[in-house]
Amino acid sequence: MGIFKGFIKGGIIGVASEVLKSRSSSSSSSMNSFSPSPLFSPSSSVPFIINGPIGEINRVITEKTFKTIKEKMSKVDTPLAEKVKKSIENIENWQRTLDNGKDSLDLNKRIMRLLAKEDTNLLQADHLYVQRSTYTHHGLYLGGGEVIHYLRGEGITTDSIETFANGAQVFVKKSLMKYNREIVIGRAFTRLGENQYNLASNNCEHYVCWCRNGD
Incomplete structure (x- = not known):
């Protein structure tokens, strides 16, 4: 994923650290397991850049770091921990939206999709997408020629794959799937x-990803 500017005051690391500190103020074990030092290591792909609401860049956080923080916040049952998780999810969703736009407007990829053979061997819970004029639209295959997808103005609905495609070729996106196919459906x-x-934060692709992997 590319670079994206968030808006969490003091940086996500600082907030998450405070959550863990307040959870176990009498013990340093929680903080020892969440030492900030490795979180600044640019060891995985392109980092996210997190801004405070005012001022300079506070933190550079990698995708691995986001995953680590979300896992640790899942073990803390407080409103602030939930806010930290939600903030990270919002940032990730914004980034997916930006990636979707870049991908759908990439001339080379558009040409490749036009020339590519349509995916026809579909499995239940496959992540489907089609090229629209300036974006890609995503849906989840239910089986039996039916798709469930998120439409602006209509909400989450089911349609035939022909209606979903609207004359475009249908492709399968190899997005992460943590659950078995029955659970995804x-x-x-x-x-x-x-x-x-x-x-920006709750579109068709976000919905399909949530169904398949919870993010």
């Missing part, structure tokens, strides 16, 4: 009818 239906579409 079950997760998809828990949000059927939701109508809170947000291009």
